[in-house]
Amino acid sequence: xxxxxxxxxxxxxxxxxxxxxxxxxxxxxxxxxxxxxxxxxxxxxxxxxxxxxxxxxxxxxxxxxxxxxxxxxxxxxxxxxxxxxxxxxxxxxxxxxxxxxxxxxxxxxxxxxxxxxxxxxxxxxxxxxxxxxxxxxxxxxxxxxxxxxxxxxxxxxxxxxxxxxxxxxxxxxxxxxxxxxxxxxxxxxxxxxxxxxxxxxxxxxxxxxxxxxxxxxxxxxx
Numbered sequence: 773x774x775x776x777x778x779x780x781x782x783x784x785x786x787x788x789x790x791x792x793x794x795x796x797x798x799x800x801x802x803x804x805x806x807x808x809x810x811x812x813x814x815x816x817x818x819x820x821x822x823x824x825x826x827x828x829x830x831x832x833x834x835x836x837x838x839x840x841x842x843x844x845x846x847x848x849x850x851x852x853x854x855x856x857x858x859x860x861x862x863x864x865x866x867x868x869x870x871x872x873x874x875x876x877x878x879x880x881x882x883x884x885x886x887x888x889x890x891x892x893x894x895x896x897x898x899x900x901x902x903x904x905x906x907x908x909x910x911x912x913x914x915x916x917x918x919x920x921x922x923x924x925x926x927x928x929x930x931x932x933x934x935x936x937x938x939x940x941x942x943x944x945x946x947x948x949x950x951x952x953x954x955x956x957x958x959x960x961x962x963x964x965x966x967x968x969x970x971x972x973x974x975x976x977x978x979x980x981x982x983x984x985x986x987x988x989x990x991x992x993x994x
Contacts, residue, residue, distance in 0.1 A: 775819040780787050780826065782847035784869070792842070803844060817929045817976050817983040820899060822848050824972060824987050829853075829925050832895035838916060839902030841881070842870035850875050854898065859884060866906045884915050892921045900929040901983075903963075907953045913966045917990065926968060926988040930956030932975070956984040967994030 786804035793804065801926030802814040827960030833854055837845055849856045858866055859880040870877050880887065897920050899912075906912045912946075932955060954962075959977060960970070968988040976983040 775816070775823055777824055778819060778826075780848060780851040781819055781822045782851065782873075784844065784847065786957075787843075788810060788872070789842075792865050802848075811974075811981065814895055817985055818845055818848070818900060820897065820974060820976060820983075820985040821845075821927050821929055822852065823850050824985065825896065825898075826926060828935075828972065828987050829896050829927075832925070834894045835896040835898065836889075836894040836919060838884075838897050838899045838912070839905070840866050841902070842866055843877075846870060846875055846877050846896065847873050847902055849898065850877060857894075859889070885911050887915075888920050892919055892924075892935060894919050895924050896927065897924065897930065898927045902930065903959045904926065904930055904954045904956065907957065909954065909962045910966075917966060917968070917994070920990065924990070924992055926963075928960070928963070928984075928986050929957050930984045930986075932956050932982060932984060944994065960984060960986060963988060965993050965994070968990075 789804040800814070802810055805811050806813070827905055835849055835853035835856045837849055837856065837858040840846060840860045840863070843858060846856065846858055846866065846869055856876070857878045857880060859882060860866065860880070861883050863879045864880045866879055869875070870879060897916050899916065904908060916926060967990060969991050971989055972987040972988045974985050978987065
């Protein structure tokens with residue numbers, strides 16, 4: 773099925789997002805950019821994640837949206853999994869999305885450095901464009917490994933930071949977030965180092981890769 777015809781994927785209308793958007797960086801303006809092309813490209817990486825979740829995790833139950841931010845992916849996740857939890861240090865916008873769409877989501881407003889969710893309690897963890905925002909990758913990836921079941925799956929989306937990425941930002945009048953500390957390739961190398969192996973990887977727009985989208989399993993040892 774083509775990505776753009778995925779019946780489970782929820783692309784929240786830009787007018788709704790503009791209504792809820794604050795000065796927080798947790799809802800990037802590209803989600804409600806005036807250019808429909810810019811919006812579609814930005815949503816595309818989440819469509820990839822939804823597609824891979826349906827292919828590799830269709831029997832899974834418990835999902836954690838790690839760094840759920842503005843809650844942009846929560847409407848889709850609730851269509852894919854019966855139990856969804858979102859965690860972020862700031863969840864104001866996510867609560868508004870949950871309320872508007874009446875989502876059966878448990879939101880945890882917490883610092884992941886301090887939060888102790890039950891060990892091995894999630895079948896699926898989604899980390900969509902979040903890990904690059906941590907200057908030290910050790911704590912977040914360690915938490916993910918701790919919270920993910922041994923037979924669970926980690927789904928990541930990460931920016932590539934190449935010439936095409938920079939050109940797209942210029943055309944879209946969108947500045948690189950100040951807290952992008954790592955490229956997607958650097959983050960993926962660290963994830964492997966921490967005891968994961970990729971079972972599927974793809975780049976959004978393969979010739980000019982904008983984002984890396986990958987599916988991960990735990991290995992026996994970090």
